[in-house]
Amino acid sequence: xxNKVILMGRLVKDxxxxxxxxxxxxxxxRIAVDRDFKRQGEDTADFLDIVxxxxxxxxxxxxxxxxKLVAVTGRLQQRNWTDKDGNKRNxxxxxxxxxxxxxxxxSEDGHREFPPPHGEPLPxxxxxxSAGFHELEDDDGELPF
Numbered sequence: 001x002x003n004k005v006i007l008m009g010r011l012v013k014d015x016x017x018x019x020x021x022x023x024x025x026x027x028x029x030r031i032a033v034d035r036d037f038k039r040q041g042e043d044t045a046d047f048l049d050i051v052x053x054x055x056x057x058x059x060x061x062x063x064x065x066x067x068k069l070v071a072v073t074g075r076l077q078q079r080n081w082t083d084k085d086g087n088k089r090n091x092x093x094x095x096x097x098x099x100x101x102x103x104x105x106x107s108e109d110g111h112r113e114f115p116p117p118h119g120e121p122l123p124x125x126x127x128x129x130s131a132g133f134h135e136l137e138d139d140d141g142e143l144p145f
Contacts, residue, residue: 003075003076004073004074004075005072005073005074005075005076005094006071006072006073007031007033007048007050007071007072007073007094008033008069008070008071008072008102009031009032009033009034009045009048009069009070009072010031010032010067010068010069010070011029011030011031011064011065011066011067011068011070012029012030012031012032012047012066013029013030013066014029014064014065014066015027015028015029015052015057015060015061015064016028016061017057017058017061024053024054025053025054025055025057025058025061026051026052026053026057027051027052027057027060027061028049028050028051028052028093029049029050029052029060029064030047030048030049030050031047031048031050031070031072032045032046032047033045033046033047033048048093048094049091049092049093049094050072050074050093050094050096051077051093051094051095051096052095052096052099053095053096056096056097056098056099059099060096060099063101064099068101068103069101069102069103070099070100070101070102071098071099071100071101071102072094072096072098072099072100073096073097073098073100074094074095074096074097074098075094075095075097076092076093076094076095077092077093077094077095078090078091078092079091079092079093
């Protein structure tokens with residue numbers, strides 16, 4: 001069987017880290033995923049619930065915040081339960097297997113910076129794609145491209 005979901009959307013609110021009774025980290029958050037069509041000239045989106053466990057939960061709660069564009073890979077899961085009024089309820093959520101940033105952020109000096117892994121700072125990446133590169137001379141036509 002195959003159960004694989006790949007989504008990219010913006011966080012609706014900041015994830016909040018919780019812990020189970022056994023101390024396992026868990027966070028839930030919702031992302032808005034744009035649809036390809038517009039309804040009466042306005043953009044439409046689906047609001048999807050994501051659940052992350054352990055290190056992924058800690059990562060999401062630390063680095064993800066409202067409005068951030070993120071990519072999520074995971075599996076779809078349906079839960080059934082009975083609420084306090086005795087009504088049968090169900091929900092569908094994505095259990096995150098991979099979490100990624102889907103956009104860069106700009107630093108104060110205008111360079112792009114990606115969020116640092118494990119709290120370690122990364123060097124700034126130049127904002128222009130050609131920074132640090134130079135043109136090769138091909139006087140004799142020997143370049144393979």
